[in-house]
Amino acid sequence: MSLQIISIILGSLTLAAALMVVLSKHPVRSVIYLVVTFFLITSMYIMMNAQFLAVVNMIVYAGAIMVLFLFVLMLLNLNKEMEPVTAKGSQLAAFIAGGSLFLVLITALKDTLILGQSYRENHSQIGLVKELGNLLFSKYIVAFELTSILFIAAMVGAILLAKRENQIIE
Amino acid sequence: MDTALLIEKSILVILLFLVSLGAAAYMTYFERKLAAWIQDRVGPDRAGPFGILQPIADGVKMFLKEDFIPAKADKWLFIIGPGIAMFTALITSAVIPWGPKLHLFGRDIVLQVADINIGILYVFGVISIGVYGIMIGGWASNNKYSLYGAIRASSQMISYELAMGVSAITIVLLSGSLSLNAIVEGQSAVWNIVYQPVAFLIFFICALAELNRAPFDLPECESELVGGYHTEYSSMKLGLYLFAEYTSMFVSSAIMAILFFGGYNFPGMSHFSGNTLAILGIAAFATKIFIFIFVIMWIRWTIPRFRFDQLMHLGWKSLLPLSLINLLVTGLVIAYKNGWF
Numbered sequence: 371m372s373l374q375i376i377s378i379i380l381g382s383l384t385l386a387a388a389l390m391v392v393l394s395k396h397p398v399r400s401v402i403y404l405v406v407t408f409f410l411i412t413s414m415y416i417m418m419n420a421q422f423l424a425v426v427n428m429i430v431y432a433g434a435i436m437v438l439f440l441f442v443l444m445l446l447n448l449n450k451e452m453e454p455v456t457a458k459g460s461q462l463a464a465f466i467a468g469g470s471l472f473l474v475l476i477t478a479l480k481d482t483l484i485l486g487q488s489y490r491e492n493h494s495q496i497g498l499v500k501e502l503g504n505l506l507f508s509k510y511i512v513a514f515e516l517t518s519i520l521f522i523a524a525m526v527g528a529i530l531l532a533k534r535e536n537q538i539i540e
Numbered sequence: 541m542d543t544a545l546l547i548e549k550s551i552l553v554i555l556l557f558l559v560s561l562g563a564a565a566y567m568t569y570f571e572r573k574l575a576a577w578i579q580d581r582v583g584p585d586r587a588g589p590f591g592i593l594q595p596i597a598d599g600v601k602m603f604l605k606e607d608f609i610p611a612k613a614d615k616w617l618f619i620i621g622p623g624i625a626m627f628t629a630l631i632t633s634a635v636i637p638w639g640p641k642l643h644l645f646g647r648d649i650v651l652q653v654a655d656i657n658i659g660i661l662y663v664f665g666v667i668s669i670g671v672y673g674i675m676i677g678g679w680a681s682n683n684k685y686s687l688y689g690a691i692r693a694s695s696q697m698i699s700y701e702l703a704m705g706v707s708a709i710t711i712v713l714l715s716g717s718l719s720l721n722a723i724v725e726g727q728s729a730v731w732n733i734v735y736q737p738v739a740f741l742i743f744f745i746c747a748l749a750e751l752n753r754a755p756f757d758l759p760e761c762e763s764e765l766v767g768g769y770h771t772e773y774s775s776m777k778l779g780l781y782l783f784a785e786y787t788s789m790f791v792s793s794a795i796m797a798i799l800f801f802g803g804y805n806f807p808g809m810s811h812f813s814g815n816t817l818a819i820l821g822i823a824a825f826a827t828k829i830f831i832f833i834f835v836i837m838w839i840r841w842t843i844p845r846f847r848f849d850q851l852m853h854l855g856w857k858s859l860l861p862l863s864l865i866n867l868l869v870t871g872l873v874i875a876y877k878n879g880w881f
Contacts, residue, residue, distance in 0.1 A: 398679065402617070405672070425661040433668025434698065437675070441694050444679045444687060499658055499718055 377417055384410040401439050408432040422499040544647065552653055556633050564786035565595040571837050578841045602779035610772050614680040621677025622773065622780035628670040629787035635659040636794050637721045639804045639822035643815055651822070652721060659720035660712060663795055664705055667750060671697045673784065674752075674759060678769035689768030693759035696851060697750055703859040704746035707739040710870045711799050724803035731802040738866045740800045742859050747792045749855070752785065754840035758848055793832035794825070801828050 387410060390403040408431045415424035456464075506514050569584065569591070576583025584591035609615055638651040656662060671694050678690025712718055714735060715726040723732075733740050749756040760768030770781045797803060804821035812820055846854070875881070 398614075399617075402676070421656060421658050422661070425658050425665050428665040429661065429668050433665060434701075437668075437671055437694055437698060440672075440675055440679075441691065444675070444691065 373417070377414070380410055380413055380417065384414070397443050398440065401436060401443055404439075405432050405436045408436065419498070422502050548647070548649055549653060552649075552651070553634075556638075556653065557630065560630060560633055560787050560790060561783070563790045564783050565599065567786045567790065567833060568598065568782075569595050570833070571840075574834070574837050575841050578838075599779070602776050605775040607775040607777065608772075610682060612682045613772065614682065617676050617680035618772075619777070621673055621680055622777045622784070623673075624676060625670070625673025625784040626780045626787070628666055628673060629784040629791065632663055632666045632788075632791045632795070635662050635720055636791070636798065637724050637803060639825060640818045642818040651818070655719065655721050658718045660708060660718050660723070660799075663720075664701070664708070667697075667704075668701060670750070670788070673781075674769045677773065677781070678759075681769075681772035683772050685765045685767070685771045686769050689759045689761075689765050689771070692761075692848065693752060693769060696752075696756065696758065696855075699852060699855040700746040700749040700756075700859070703742050703855060703863045704750065706860070706863040706867055707736075707742040707746070708799060710736055710739045710867050713867075713870055713874055720798055720803075724798055724805065727802040728805050728809065731800065731805070733800045736800065736866075736870070738862065739870075740796075742863045742866070743799065744796065745854075745859060747796060748836065748839065749851070751789055751792060751836070753789065753836055755843045755846050756851060757840075757845060758851060761845060789833060789836060790829065793829045793836070796832055797825060797828035803828075 384407060387403050387407040391400050391407060394400045394403060408427065412424045412428045412432070415421075415427060572594070573583045573591075575581075584594040587593040587597045609618055634653040635656060636652065637655070640651070642649040642651060674693040675690045678686040678693070681687075711723060711732055714732060715723045717723060717726070748754075752759050758768075759765075760770065762768070765771070770778055773781060804825040806820065806824035809817065809821075
């Protein structure tokens with residue numbers, strides 16, 4: 371019962387923080403709300419006994435990616451006057467695209483368990499690092515290795531894009 | 541939940557909080573005395589015998605100063621910046637095993653707040669969010685020097701986190717566990733420094749950079765940036781930033797002692813048992829932490845500051861490849877020992 375209450379509180383906080391990302395006027399504040407959202411999602415992973423996933427979510431998303439986001443936004447130093455005005459047409463297009471994504475998500479998630487019910491069966495050890503490692507390096511080894519190749523390719527691509535052309539020739 | 545366990549953990553948490561803050565306060569005194577000694581001065585000697593009350597006087601001074609918030613600053617973020625810095629400095633101590641089990645009132649007391657099986661990842665998670673305190677504070681000040689400090693801090697911390705993480709992975713490979721408790725217990729015979737001197741060196745340099753300590757204190761480089769990210773801060777908000785730096789120094793010394801110098805293990809451990817062992821273990825751990833703190837301070841008063849491009853070159857072009865090679869060699873040796881070749 372108490373687990374359910376905690377999960378409801380965490381869930382509503384997550385939703386509130388996620389809404390604030392969209393609603394807040396200032397880009398830096400939006401990013402900070404996004405960091406808060408990632409933290410709340412981390413806490414939900416912990417509720418589901420997925421410690422490894424929780425910490426990795428914290429390190430990768432809250433710790434690395436959002437720091438880069440914040441870094442870029444601070445350098446841009448966006449002001450209200452400098453903010454580009456979006457055309458009405460693209461605003462409508464964004465609304466329709468976002469709305470359809472929302473619909474797809476709702477239909478995909480409508481059969482999932484009601485909030486809090488799944489926490490009762492969280493005694494499984496599947497989220498712990500040992501079981502996860504065993505699974506990743508035996509059953510899912512091909513997928514795992516393919517993902518790492520994809521990452522390497524993305525990294526090489528990023529470096530190539532960042533380098534100027536004459537540097538490549540040299 | 542077991543009520544006694546709850547009380548026990550609460551007492552441990554409060555004790556750790558007080559010890560971390562007390563240690564940080566007296567580290568400022570120690571640092572000033574050490575600096576004085578290195579530069580052939582007397583150092584603080586007015587407040588109490590040998591100036592022993594100096595940290596308290598400093599604290600009172602910090603509280604009594606005018607608390608100023610710049611007019612164009614983002615007020616809300618300006619206030620939470622130092623709070624985040626202090627918060628992240630303090631919460632790492634939750635996973636540190638401070639000593640062997642203690643027997644008190646007929647109970648086995650584990651001197652560790654939370655023995656989570658991913659302890660070392662937790663530490664890295666906290667380190668990776670530690671940069672927010674500086675970034676948010678520096679940006680919210682709305683001052684170009686603060687912003688420069690914040691940007692330097694974030695790029696420096698992201699760069700050095702990589703080499704630090706890779707050198708810590710070698711320790712995980714050696715001990716076969718991510719739990720700090722298991723890592724310490726695995727070193728009861730031989731400390732990890734014997735197997736991993738290169739990883740220790742990389743980890744130590746990266747720890748200095750993560751702490752923003754000299755020779756990597758570019759985020760608060762006073763000769764270029766006035767005061768760096770805390771230029772606009774005053775009163776206890778500034779105090780929190782300075783305090784957070786010393787608290788993280790204390791905690792990271794503890795982490796280095798755990799990963800490479802056997803934590804609470806000490807030579808001749810098998811001759812003791814029970815509470816004597818626990819107390820001696822805590823003392824050994826405290827001694828190791830103290831030595832690390834001394835070395836970090838010693839380096840600050842000896843080695844001049846890096847230039848920013850030198851800092852980036854060291855991080856990306858020397859430390860990261862070196863730590864990757866070290867990881868590869870460690871992996872190969874472990875595979876060979878397990879009979880893979």
